[in-house]
Amino acid sequence: MRIGNLNQRILLETLSSAAFALLMLYLLRSGEYLNYVTPRLRPYLYFTVAVTLIWTVAGFLRLGRPQRRQRVGHCFVLVAPILLFLLPHTPLAPADVSWTYAGGAPLAASSPAGGATQSLDVISGGGVYTAPAAALPGADETNHIIVVDNDSFYPWLNEIYGNMDKYAGWQIYLTGFVLKDPEVFLENEFMTARLGMTCCAADLVPYGLICQYSGVAALTPDSWVTVEGIIQAGEYNGWPEPQIIVTGITDAQEAPGYIYPFG
């Protein structure tokens, strides 16, 4: 069959379906899809690969069908994302996230607006995460020291929120970026935070622990640090929450990727 006789519309539909399937496979295999969506979406993305591959095969079988007027604009539905994936862009960094002003993470900003008349029973009796501390790496039960590695940032956050009394007084090493927001934090407060993704890159919000530190002014916002300090049962807007009394701060390597609280 000659190229000139191929149905251009079906050709482009088929090629873009194939390219989209390949791109999804690449993102899944390389793990790069985690820059855009959470691990929870993994099976759905494989499903997408399957459907687009079926369209590709079906399209090849129909390539010879004559059709006079060939519109191809609709193929942009698949081509636009492919193109944007290929064009240079970098994963979102803390400075890009626009929800910071809202008072930190859903988990950290545990106070409801409107004052004490409403009761928002967050963090009561262990929150939603109930795994025992023994399951988490980095805990030294005898000396009461926690070294939080990059992979267990969120589990530890949950664990400490859930068992504030147990961990009060423990020493902690936590790595995250410096979140400063004068609208939310006091002058001697900042948050050691990581970006967490619930669904996709559109809903990145910072998760972390509020740190009390006299040298906040000297910290560069969004720079990566390892905070060393003592956990204490603090209060934020009248609600109990764990905080860190900082004893030392060192620069740290940026932790790769995001955290996926529900992924």
Add this chain to the structure above:
Amino acid sequence: MIAPVYVLTGFLSAGKTSFLNSLLARSDWRNIRILVIQFENGEEELSISGNSCKKILFPLKELERQPKEIARQIRHHLREGNYDEIWIEWNGIIPLAQLQSLLSLPLLRSRCKIRRVVHIADAAELEKLLGRTGKALPEQIANSDFALIRNETAADAVKIRKLLRAVNPGLRAYSIESYDDFYRQLLRKTWPPLSVFIVAVILLSAVYLVAAPPLTQIGLPLNKIVNVFLGIILQATPFLLVGVLISGAVEIFISRAAIESRFPKTNLAGMMTAVMAGFCLPVCDCATIPVFHGLVRKGIPLPAAVTFMTAAPVINPVVIFSTYYAFNGNMRVVALRVILGLAAALAVGVTFVIFPPKKHIMTDNSPARAVCESSYWEIEGGETDFLGKISLLFRHAQIEFFNMGKFLAFGSFVSAVLQTVAPKTLASSASGGGLILSLLIMMSMGFLLSLCSSSDAVIARAFASQFPPAALMGFMIFGPMMDIKNALMLSSVFSGRFIARLTFTAFAACFALVLLYAGAGGMY
């Protein structure tokens, strides 16, 4: 030499022959050697004068039985006559694809090539014909470059063009009187679509690369917009696929008769069934739009279908789960979201029981159903075995995916831009306002941001320090029901009037319910 072929399509007695007659009579066409081929013997006789023109006629029977013989004859004439142009009057009830197959036979391929296809339509008949005459007519319209409209009155000009464009958005329609415009366009050179597409892709890439730095400087960080856009697309595409496949399955495996006999007769039972179905479909709002479309097309009563569309994204298990997590296991928030969402969806459904839409909801005009079905003309019908039906299902899903995907992509882009620039502006405007103002702002934000209903609870939670719980609740129940992305996707098949009504009703219902509840006893 390859002779250019001009094809006239149009239903029987649309006026193809009289158009050809008036064309051949024009003085400026006298110097060209033209071969006229008719595949239809209409009421009007083709009158040919002079030696430069020749006509041949093939009856329909011959076309069906001996296409090779026809090709051989045409080739013979082409050799004899050395024609400058070929004009073909195609049969009104045969798909144009058949002519293309004929002309691409080895015998003819090197001799002639279709240059332009012109559709002749009778304004007085078109609307009626589109609904009744099967797939050939929409196929012909869809494959034509131009439409020439006869018997057009000022009153129906807009309507006719709308109809034609619904079948073929790129069609250029002319009134048959405006010859000169038409001829100029007819002979203009155009690019093949694939080349245009490739050029567009290259241009867009160039614009992106050039525009990114300056846009970022003026506070529109392209990098963020791209990330958010890709996030939404990657998140929404699988759900849209689920939706179009379900919609396709409804279309192909469930007959209208089965729905008419099985689906509950009363509106209340119908709406309850819709709620149950919504609960069982663990997908977000991207999937419910195509399913809603499929249900309406199959004749599910509108109140039930609308209830399904508005309830499913709020009450499905994924959303319940993510709300539970976002609000740290607060069951009151979860329960309130489900109950208020459900109540609002039922209220919207009830308004469609009390005030059934007077006009057809699919597009502005009554023949909308015909056009809608016409847009699936490319699907070859008749498969009855299971495998055939499955392949039909995927074809159907693909067409609907591309159709709605355009709007999903556009809506996601708008939403990505708004998410980058709007929240701070909106949030700061709420400071100091009362409950009503903050509720209005959060609901508008739900509409504008077009978040996926399975993640919006987290965003709502992030607003908790600035907005009262009632406003967050309004955000969480109205956002999934209706937002920019959904409205755009709906607009691919439904009339603007219907979408506006749906949006307004859903907004009013959510607003009133949240306000009532907040007034009665606080939120959570």
